[in-house]
Amino acid sequence: xxxxxxxxxxxxxxxxxxxxxxxxxxxxxxxxxxxxxxxxxxxxxxxxxxxxxxxxxxxxxxxxxxxxxxxxxxxxxxxxxxxxxxxxxxxxxxxxxxxxxxxxxxxxxxx
Amino acid sequence: xxxxxxxxxxxxxxxxxxxxxxxxxxxxxxxxxxxxxxxxxxxxxxxxxxxxxxxxxxxxxxxxxxxxxxxxxxxxxxxxxxxxxxxxxxxxxxxxxxxxxxxxxxxxxxxxx
Numbered sequence: 001x002x003x004x005x006x007x008x009x010x011x012x013x014x015x016x017x018x019x020x021x022x023x024x025x026x027x028x029x030x031x032x033x034x035x036x037x038x039x040x041x042x043x044x045x046x047x048x049x050x051x052x053x054x055x056x057x058x059x060x061x062x063x064x065x066x067x068x069x070x071x072x073x074x075x076x077x078x079x080x081x082x083x084x085x086x087x088x089x090x091x092x093x094x095x096x097x098x099x100x101x102x103x104x105x106x107x108x109x110x111x
Numbered sequence: 112x113x114x115x116x117x118x119x120x121x122x123x124x125x126x127x128x129x130x131x132x133x134x135x136x137x138x139x140x141x142x143x144x145x146x147x148x149x150x151x152x153x154x155x156x157x158x159x160x161x162x163x164x165x166x167x168x169x170x171x172x173x174x175x176x177x178x179x180x181x182x183x184x185x186x187x188x189x190x191x192x193x194x195x196x197x198x199x200x201x202x203x204x205x206x207x208x209x210x211x212x213x214x215x216x217x218x219x220x221x222x223x224x
Contacts, residue, residue, distance in 0.1 A: 033212065042201060043154070045212035088154065098167040099144065099213065101154040 004029070004091055006102030014110050019076040021105035023089035030095040032065055032072040037104070038085040046074075046087075079109050112137055115204050115216035123222045129190040132219045136183050136204030143185040144213060145177060148199040157200075160185055161207065189221075197223045 005024045013019055023032065031050045035043040047056055049065035049072060056063045062075045076083055086104040093100045116135045124130050136143050145157040156169040160179035177187040183204075189196055199220050203213035 042215040042217055043203075043213075044215070048212065090154075096167055097142065097144075097159050097161070097207070098156055098169070100156060101146075103153040 004089055004100060004102040006089055006105060008105055009103065010106050010108075012108045012110065013079050015081060016078050019079050019083070019107055021074050021087050021089075021107075023072045023102050025070050025091070028069045029065075029072070029091045030069075031092055033090045033092075033099070034063060034072075034074055035088045035090060035101075036085050037088065041085075043088060076107075079107070081109050081111050083107060084109050112139075115202060115214050117200075117202050117216040117219050119219060120217065121220045121222075123224060124192050125224055126192055126194060128192050129188065130192060130221060131186055131188045132200055132202075132221075134185045134187075134202030134204075134216060136185070136202075137214055140204035140206055140214070141183050142205045142207050142211075143179055143183065144203045144205070145185070145187050146201045146203065147171075148201055148218070149197075154201070157187065192223045194223050197221060 033048045034046040037043045053067045054065040060077045086106045088104045090101040118133045142161045144159040147155045159167045163179045174190045179185045199218045201218045203215045205211045205213045
């Protein structure tokens with residue numbers, strides 16, 4: 001079935017540096033949702049993108065959906081230690097109720 | 112509103128046994144999805160229920176089954192446990208899954224020995 005590829009798998013940054021994770025698909029995505037999972041925790045919904053070229057911001061987080069709806073990115077400006085965790089993208093596969101997750105990007109931040 | 116609750120939180124079973132996990136969704140949410148999370152495979156979709164009907168199923172063997180009750184509470188069952196079934200099993204509820212955010216429970220950590 002369709003897979004959402006997410007890169008990088010790991011990212012280690014110094015506090016204050018920026019961070020970006022990418023999701024890519026070979027086919028058009030119906031939507032993209034982003035989740036964050038803190039160490040030892042469960043995934044928590046961050047945002048959903050539906051429209052081609054959509055850009056949404058949440059404080060230091062910027063989410064983008066590609067013009068062709070085949071890729072998405074999450075960018076964090078000036079990382080803080082509270083940003084530590086694994087960030088997942090996910091898609092309602094083929095517009096169905098089945099939510100397919102990328103493998104995630106694990107972010108660690110050095111204070 | 113109370114969040115999604117899952118019981119038990121931790122479970123240790125032996126190969127060949129069966130296990131039942133329970134999930135209570137957020138009040139008013141009628142969709143419940145189950146996921147298996149492992150370090151190697153990540154978050155994998157098991158199945159999704161809405162109004163007591165299974166609407167979608169992932170690529171897992173028939174040993175994995177589930178059901179949903181009229182009050183939207185859900186259970187999943189794994190029979191003939193294998194070592195590879197050791198994982199964190201997450202339940203998520205939503206008004207409906209398509210284009211709606213999912214609220215995850217804390218998960219059940221299953222260890223098969």
